[in-house]
Amino acid sequence: MTEAEVLYCDVTFAEFRGNTEAASQHVESNKGSKVTSKRLLLLVLGILLTATVIALCVVFFHNLQIKKKLHDARRRNFTDEPCQKCEEGWELHGGKCYYFSKKPSSWKQSREECVRRGGDLVKIDSREEQSFLEKRLRNKMDNEQDKFWIGLTDSEKEGRWLWVDGSELDTSLRFWIRTEPDDFKGNHGEHPDGEDCVRMGEKGGAVDLKCWFDQSCNNPHKSICEKAAQTICYVCNCSL
Numbered sequence: 001m002t003e004a005e006v007l008y009c010d011v012t013f014a015e016f017r018g019n020t021e022a023a024s025q026h027v028e029s030n031k032g033s034k035v036t037s038k039r040l041l042l043l044v045l046g047i048l049l050t051a052t053v054i055a056l057c058v059v060f061f062h063n064l065q066i067k068k069k070l071h072d073a074r075r076r077n078f079t080d081e082p083c084q085k086c087e088e089g090w091e092l093h094g095g096k097c098y099y100f101s102k103k104p105s106s107w108k109q110s111r112e113e114c115v116r117r118g119g120d121l122v123k124i125d126s127r128e129e130q131s132f133l134e135k136r137l138r139n140k141m142d143n144e145q146d147k148f149w150i151g152l153t154d155s156e157k158e159g160r161w162l163w164v165d166g167s168e169l170d171t172s173l174r175f176w177i178r179t180e181p182d183d184f185k186g187n188h189g190e191h192p193d194g195e196d197c198v199r200m201g202e203k204g205g206a207v208d209l210k211c212w213f214d215q216s217c218n219n220p221h222k223s224i225c226e227k228a229a230q231t232i233c234y235v236c237n238c239s240l
Contacts, residue, residue, distance in 0.1 A: 101224075176213075
């Protein structure tokens, strides 16, 4: 082989080796590029996953706040206390139902009517109850003498006032007006038994709630019946 041929082979081999190394470097470069792309893809997926988790947490927290607000709103409208209702024609107040009759009757007949309706003539247990009744009667009285029987009488013993349940009148809860009770028997003795039953009401409003009058039990008057309210439910909307 001539010197020129040897030189040509060396140059050709060198070129081949150079091309091979370049190709190898290109492959390595492509391989590195692929690895970098995978890492970038994983990074992007990780960021998206993190963003998704954060978004879900925000949504969950927001829904939790909404549920709390709804719960608070329901608590304002609903109560753990028992809901109480009255039958039609009765008025609810302080856990009791009141019926204001429209038909005048004697005290005894009025009481029988109250019992027939499931109650009795009203027994006034507090100043607050007296205030409620006194105010309600102002609009129910047709005139000054249009008063209402209550469940108080001294028919068993003069001067010993008893409620219909047999309990004595509390000295701190007496609402007699002016000189009442006076056991008036009439100008000509029309009421020989005196005035043994109590009616109440002042159409124009009573001073210091004093509007009780003793009266002959036989005289016809309207009346106030009373009975306990019915418990409808224990967790409910009482405004329904």
